[in-house]
Amino acid sequence: METFTVTVTEMPGKVYGQYREGEIMTTIKDIARISGYSIGTVSRVINNRADVSEETREKISEIIRERGYQPNSNARKLKQVISSEVSIIVRGNKNVFFESILEEIQIMMRGYDENINVHFIGETDNEVATAVRTVSYIKPKGIIFLGGYIDNFRDEFSQINLPCVLVTTDARDLGFENLSSFTTDYYDAGKYAVNKLLSYGHTRIGILGGYSSNRSREHKNGKIIGAVEALDRQGIPFDFDRDYEPCSYSAESGYEAAVRLLGRSPDLTAVFAISDSIALGALRALKDIGRRVPEDVSVIGFDGLTYAKYSIPRLATIRQDTATLAKKCVDDLLLRITYGGPAVHELIPYEFIEGESVAPVRQ
Amino acid sequence: METFTVTVTEMPGKVYGQYREGEIMTTIKDIARISGYSIGTVSRVINNRADVSEETREKISEIIRERGYQPNSNARKLKQVISSEVSIIVRGNKNVFFESILEEIQIMMRGYDENINVHFIGETDNEVATAVRTVSYIKPKGIIFLGGYIDNFRDEFSQINLPCVLVTTDARDLGFENLSSFTTDYYDAGKYAVNKLLSYGHTRIGILGGYSSNRSREHKNGKIIGAVEALDRQGIPFDFDRDYEPCSYSAESGYEAAVRLLGRSPDLTAVFAISDSIALGALRALKDIGRRVPEDVSVIGFDGLTYAKYSIPRLATIRQDTATLAKKCVDDLLLRITYGGPAVHELIPYEFIEGESVAPVRQ
DNA sequence: ACCGTTACCGTAAACGTTTCCATATAGTGA
DNA sequence: TCACTATATGGAAACGTTTACGGTAACGGT
Numbered sequence: 097m098e099t100f101t102v103t104v105t106e107m108p109g110k111v112y113g114q115y116r117e118g119e120i121m122t123t124i125k126d127i128a129r130i131s132g133y134s135i136g137t138v139s140r141v142i143n144n145r146a147d148v149s150e151e152t153r154e155k156i157s158e159i160i161r162e163r164g165y166q167p168n169s170n171a172r173k174l175k176q177v178i179s180s181e182v183s184i185i186v187r188g189n190k191n192v193f194f195e196s197i198l199e200e201i202q203i204m205m206r207g208y209d210e211n212i213n214v215h216f217i218g219e220t221d222n223e224v225a226t227a228v229r230t231v232s233y234i235k236p237k238g239i240i241f242l243g244g245y246i247d248n249f250r251d252e253f254s255q256i257n258l259p260c261v262l263v264t265t266d267a268r269d270l271g272f273e274n275l276s277s278f279t280t281d282y283y284d285a286g287k288y289a290v291n292k293l294l295s296y297g298h299t300r301i302g303i304l305g306g307y308s309s310n311r312s313r314e315h316k317n318g319k320i321i322g323a324v325e326a327l328d329r330q331g332i333p334f335d336f337d338r339d340y341e342p343c344s345y346s347a348e349s350g351y352e353a354a355v356r357l358l359g360r361s362p363d364l365t366a367v368f369a370i371s372d373s374i375a376l377g378a379l380r381a382l383k384d385i386g387r388r389v390p391e392d393v394s395v396i397g398f399d400g401l402t403y404a405k406y407s408i409p410r411l412a413t414i415r416q417d418t419a420t421l422a423k424k425c426v427d428d429l430l431l432r433i434t435y436g437g438p439a440v441h442e443l444i445p446y447e448f449i450e451g452e453s454v455a456p457v458r459q
Numbered sequence: 460m461e462t463f464t465v466t467v468t469e470m471p472g473k474v475y476g477q478y479r480e481g482e483i484m485t486t487i488k489d490i491a492r493i494s495g496y497s498i499g500t501v502s503r504v505i506n507n508r509a510d511v512s513e514e515t516r517e518k519i520s521e522i523i524r525e526r527g528y529q530p531n532s533n534a535r536k537l538k539q540v541i542s543s544e545v546s547i548i549v550r551g552n553k554n555v556f557f558e559s560i561l562e563e564i565q566i567m568m569r570g571y572d573e574n575i576n577v578h579f580i581g582e583t584d585n586e587v588a589t590a591v592r593t594v595s596y597i598k599p600k601g602i603i604f605l606g607g608y609i610d611n612f613r614d615e616f617s618q619i620n621l622p623c624v625l626v627t628t629d630a631r632d633l634g635f636e637n638l639s640s641f642t643t644d645y646y647d648a649g650k651y652a653v654n655k656l657l658s659y660g661h662t663r664i665g666i667l668g669g670y671s672s673n674r675s676r677e678h679k680n681g682k683i684i685g686a687v688e689a690l691d692r693q694g695i696p697f698d699f700d701r702d703y704e705p706c707s708y709s710a711e712s713g714y715e716a717a718v719r720l721l722g723r724s725p726d727l728t729a730v731f732a733i734s735d736s737i738a739l740g741a742l743r744a745l746k747d748i749g750r751r752v753p754e755d756v757s758v759i760g761f762d763g764l765t766y767a768k769y770s771i772p773r774l775a776t777i778r779q780d781t782a783t784l785a786k787k788c789v790d791d792l793l794l795r796i797t798y799g800g801p802a803v804h805e806l807i808p809y810e811f812i813e814g815e816s817v818a819p820v821r822q
Numbered sequence: 823a824c825c826g827t828t829a830c831c832g833t834a835a836a837c838g839t840t841t842c843c844a845t846a847t848a849g850t851g852a
Numbered sequence: 853t854c855a856c857t858a859t860a861t862g863g864a865a866a867c868g869t870t871t872a873c874g875g876t877a878a879c880g881g882t
Contacts, residue, residue, distance in 0.1 A: 123867095123868055123869085124868065124869065124870095125868075125869095133831080133832090134831065134832045134833075135832085135833090135868090135869085136832060136833075136834095136870085137831055137832075137833070138873090139829085139869070139870060139871080140830095140831085140870095142869095142870095143870080143871095145827095145871095147829070147830060147831080148829095148830070148831085149829075149830060149831090152830085152831085165845090167868080167869070168867085168868050168869070169539070169869095169870090170533045170534075170536040170537045170867090171533075171537050171867070171868035171869040171870090172868080172869055172870080173533040173837095173869090174531070174533045174534050174537055174836095174837050174838065174839085174867090174869070175836075175837050175868080175869045175870045175871085176837085176869080176870065195558070202579075214577075218563075271572075289853095295878080306874080329871095346765070347765055347766060347768075347769045348765060348768075348769075351769060376766070376769055377769050378770075379769070379771065380769040380770070380771060380773075383771055402710055402711060403710060403711070403739070403766065405710075405711075405743075406710045406711075406714060406739055406740050406742070406743040407743070407770070407771070408743060408746055408770070408771045408772075409771075410740065440855080469869090486837095486838055486839085487838065487839065488838075488839095496841085496861075496862085497861065497862045497863075498838090498840095498863090499840085499861075499862060499863075499864090500860085500861060500862075500864085501842080502839070502840060502841080503840090503841095503861090505839095505840095506840080508841095509859095510859070510860060510861080511860070511861085512860060512861090515860080515861085520870075530836085530839070531839070532836080532839095533837090533839090534837070534839040534840090535838080535839055536839090536867095537837090537838080537839070537866095537867050537868065537869085538838080538839045538840045538841085538867050539839080539867085561829080570830095572833065593871095598876080635824035709846080735828050
């Protein structure tokens with residue numbers, strides 16, 4: 097699941113064991129020798145180039161098949177100006193949503209017979225800079241960025257001149273001609289979630305998540321901005337100090353944050369959690385502090401992960417369309433890799449999933 | 460999160476965009492030129508070799524630092540007999556437990572400043588063969604296998620002559636001197652889980668999970684073998700056709716399997732699910748078919764993942780000690796990589812986590 | 823019969839490293 | 853002073869590919 101930045105220093109010391117000679121390693125030279133053709137011709141067959149007669153192509157392919165030969169990808173990447181792989185850079189550690197969309201992308205890429213390599217970078221890294229360096233030697237033919245705030249792309253991105261896609265953030269404003277972006281309209285979805293709660297008569301609504309400790313209106317998280325905006329429209333100013341509790345994207349931290357939030361603001365009748373894992377932790381927390389869901393407190397989540405479908409009570413949530421997100425992103429990238437063309441920016445529709453965790457406010 | 464097997468054929472077609480010249484790529488040649496030393500000396504500095512004077516080591520290191528140079532790992536791996544990376548091969552798609560232990564390993568490796576690369580292989584592949592081929596060009600200095608039935612290692616493993624670790628399966632019997640193994644004692648744990656249920660007076664116990672469709676006593680899954688054994692000891696023969704429902708490691712499939720199982724055997728008063736995700740799906744299923752947990756049916760899970768702690772009702776489960784598992788496995792591998800030594804096989808203790816999902820059988 | 827194409831194929835340089843070998847210099851003991 | 857060793861460095865081959873370039877053979881048109 098991970099490739100780290102290559103470290104310069106290496107633990108000295110003997111190394112025991114290595115591959116047995118000749119058992120595993122077959123090289124293009126072997127294929128050439130066996131087939132009686134030159135290395136160059138074999139290479140052309142491997143890479144499906146023209147300039148090879150159908151007959152020799154067949155013969156060589158046959159030998160490659162029966163020897164189970166596979167080109168050494170390191171040598172390939174070393175020589176090729178551009179490798180045949182797509183790099184995927186995932187930000188953050190335990191983000192279930194990213195894992196989920198990553199899986200979709202993997203499956204899709206596999207379907208297209210495209211090779212990918214995936215790099216995980218921490219939440220704290222100056223991500224893009226790190227990532228660019230990390231993948232620069234792989235020479236991918238394109239990069240997919242999963243997550244990351246737009247600011248981090250602003251400066252660093254000019255280094256890259258490859259087709260890229262950013263998922264989960266709208267990069268329209270950046271204006272890079274090689275960077276497409278696909279994302280749920282978080283702003284709108286956050287607004288929708290809160291409006292839903294408002295429509296049930298809730299006015300005391302808390303927000304859970306968004307792990308910058310930024311307790312202000314300048315919050316970077318679109319979901320939160322939208323939520324606050326929805327409240328504003330109803331003349332309900334949001335008090336970050338009182339009704340907002342930041343936490344990371346996990347049930348653990350959702351649990352703790354919920355305890356803190358409800359401890360501080362016991363009169364809240366609804367909570368908007370910006371991820372399902374946070375919401376699930378909150379559900380449990382509410383149970384433990386003796387608040388019934390949805391009778392006392394309504395909870396609405398975000399993402400629409402599978403676990404939400406199986407929670408008790410079933411979680412109401414905003415479902416992001418991971419399938420479409422993944423498909424758009426992969427298709428756009430491969431298209432632009434092959435045919436060029438301008439970057440596109442698209443907002444993918446979300447969907448509200450009804451659940452047992454929301455109910456009208458009690459009179 | 461993934462590297463696929465390298466495909467031989469490549470989509471022909473133009474490729475747009477590449478790295479800007481000189482902006483990103485710094486080579487060892489550049490460092491040599493700038494420092495005035497030869498390539499060989501720079502390489503020796505990079506690899507911390509002895510034969511370099513302290514003075515030049517300093518000078519060259521300084522230049523490396525200020526240029527932000529990092530060796531091209533492809534070139535390295537191409538040339539090195541053994542690379543500086545550890546390969547990790549993960550089997551199966553949506554196994555939350557593996558993801559969890561993988562994360563522990565990642566963190567640990569990062570702490571040791573070791574580089575890893577991770578490969579995911581399907582559940583259906585002839586895994587080891589595929590995996591060996593996949594990593595053979597990376598020339599890792601060691602391999603960690605996450606999951607996989609022992610039979611798959613029997614033949615294929617003789618190809619590899621590197622320090623390896625198998626997690627989640629006891630490889631003692633195989634007798635490969637380069638293959639260590641660490642695992643929870645699934646057999647014992649399965650027995651424990653069922654004994655727990657038996658101690659609460661349950662006699663009609665169902666089993667959920669184990670996705671071979673093998674409905675017999677020759678089941679390969681240790682947890683299930685142990686569970687059946689525990690029942691046998693009490694003179695309760697287990698009827699696979701009636702009280703066993705196979706499913707994969709997900710909440711979805713746990714839900715469906717539970718519906719089928721309880722539909723077929725409505726008199727069951729307890730269910731042992733061989734993973735927490737399955738158990739969580741089962742909890743929801745029981746709710747939906749109108750069976751209360753734990754009043755009507757007790758449920759016990761397996762793994763001790765974080766979600767179990769936050770479910771409603773809180774799930775009783777067998778916790779695998781992922782931290783220890785990961786630590787043993789990493790430490791053993793690195794030790795054997797550096798100093799050699801024999802492979803070891805160890806069973807890691809598990810722990811029963813009390814929960815709200817089990818209760819004495821109703822009279 | 824000649825030349826120009828075209829189709830096919832081989833040769834060799836290059837990618838960025840590591841490492842073996844050779845060399846140069848400095849330091850040592852006689 | 854003379855080997856001799858130790859230490860530090862440079863040079864160059866090699867890892868397994870890709871690809872630009874050149875060459876050969878066959879063929880068609882004049």
